[in-house]
Amino acid sequence: MPALSGFLWLISYWLIGEVVIYFTGLPVSSGVIGMLLLCATLALYGRVPSSIAAAAQPLIALLAMLIMPGVVGVFFIIGELAGQWTAILIALVVGTLLSVVTTLWLLKRLIGQSYER
Amino acid sequence: MNADLSPLELLTATPLFAVGLTLVAYLIGNRLFQHLKRPSWLPAILIAALLLAGALSLIGLPYPTYQEGAIWLTVLLGPATVALGMPLYQQLPRIVELWRPLAICLPIAATLAAFYALAIAWLLGSSDTILASIAAKSVTAPIAIGITEQLGGKVSLLLGALLVTGVITIPCVSIAARLLHINDERLIGFALGLNGHAIGTVRAFEISPAAGAFASLGMSLTGIFTAVLLPLAWRLLGMSSGYA
Numbered sequence: 001m002p003a004l005s006g007f008l009w010l011i012s013y014w015l016i017g018e019v020v021i022y023f024t025g026l027p028v029s030s031g032v033i034g035m036l037l038l039c040a041t042l043a044l045y046g047r048v049p050s051s052i053a054a055a056a057q058p059l060i061a062l063l064a065m066l067i068m069p070g071v072v073g074v075f076f077i078i079g080e081l082a083g084q085w086t087a088i089l090i091a092l093v094v095g096t097l098l099s100v101v102t103t104l105w106l107l108k109r110l111i112g113q114s115y116e117r
Numbered sequence: 118m119n120a121d122l123s124p125l126e127l128l129t130a131t132p133l134f135a136v137g138l139t140l141v142a143y144l145i146g147n148r149l150f151q152h153l154k155r156p157s158w159l160p161a162i163l164i165a166a167l168l169l170a171g172a173l174s175l176i177g178l179p180y181p182t183y184q185e186g187a188i189w190l191t192v193l194l195g196p197a198t199v200a201l202g203m204p205l206y207q208q209l210p211r212i213v214e215l216w217r218p219l220a221i222c223l224p225i226a227a228t229l230a231a232f233y234a235l236a237i238a239w240l241l242g243s244s245d246t247i248l249a250s251i252a253a254k255s256v257t258a259p260i261a262i263g264i265t266e267q268l269g270g271k272v273s274l275l276l277g278a279l280l281v282t283g284v285i286t287i288p289c290v291s292i293a294a295r296l297l298h299i300n301d302e303r304l305i306g307f308a309l310g311l312n313g314h315a316i317g318t319v320r321a322f323e324i325s326p327a328a329g330a331f332a333s334l335g336m337s338l339t340g341i342f343t344a345v346l347l348p349l350a351w352r353l354l355g356m357s358s359g360y361a
Binding site: 007010011013014017027028029030031032034035036037038039042043048052053055056057059060061062063064065066067068069070071072073074075076077078080081084086087088089090091092093094095096097098099100101102103104105106107108110111 | 135139140142143161162165166167169170173180183184187188190191193194195196197198199200201202203204205206207209215217218219221222225226229230233234235236237238241242243244247251254255257258259260263264267273274276277278279280281282285286289290293294296297299301304305307308311312313315316318319322329333337340341344345348
């Protein structure tokens, strides 16, 4: 039962996210709004209620499975873009490599500086 | 009587077939991943997705039919994203410790994550539609779909770009971390979430809960930042947009 009431909390925060987006027109997803609101609520409350933990932990563990149906769709559009794939793949692979290196290099420099102070 | 239906039509009359197929592919994918000693270049999600795609084409189940049934699983993505607020709260003290470098890094890194790929694709002569479809490649799917529609890109191509980006981010982060001598799992997690959205975040949770929390933070902040900035940048650059 605690998992069930925790799940109801997660759904409620998602629904609150929907309402917030409806009224503010923010270009974000309701899940992300709900995540930030849940984090803020827990910070105010000061601890994680066991019901929320019971629902959140298994759901986070299943995240990879939940995105699978969307991910498989890729294999069914390969034919649509014949001739364009090389450029797209190079852009994605090289672009991601460059941006990962930049992110880590930047973090290392910034954090090195903050340790020095 | 069901004499008029083929066995496949009979099974796919309920969403349970698609759900069961996904569970099987996921479980086998995970088992194979463990068996292959967890290779960073072949994440469990890619193995599972390949198995699932293979199974669908083998039994001749059209993707839209599968997708319709699998909605029973994907609807849980909403509460699962909300659930990420819990590790985020648990790691709040460690995040606050690093708020200044993270706040400086995020806008620069999130902008470059989109810019590098767009610049390369543009140099290689990709069309405006393709550019609009891959621009949100580092953003978590529920946000990225909205951005892509706004820019006038193709959502199916975007999802492909998301898979490639997420999968490629994992080995890229481990190579780059080794080259730069970084072993702070908070930084590695943040880079995984910022560049590799949900797929990177799943990987970060395999490393440690702290890495996972920093990945959720990187993922959500990149999503928010890109959602606000990219459509604006698109208009300033005079690119064609869905609204035009």
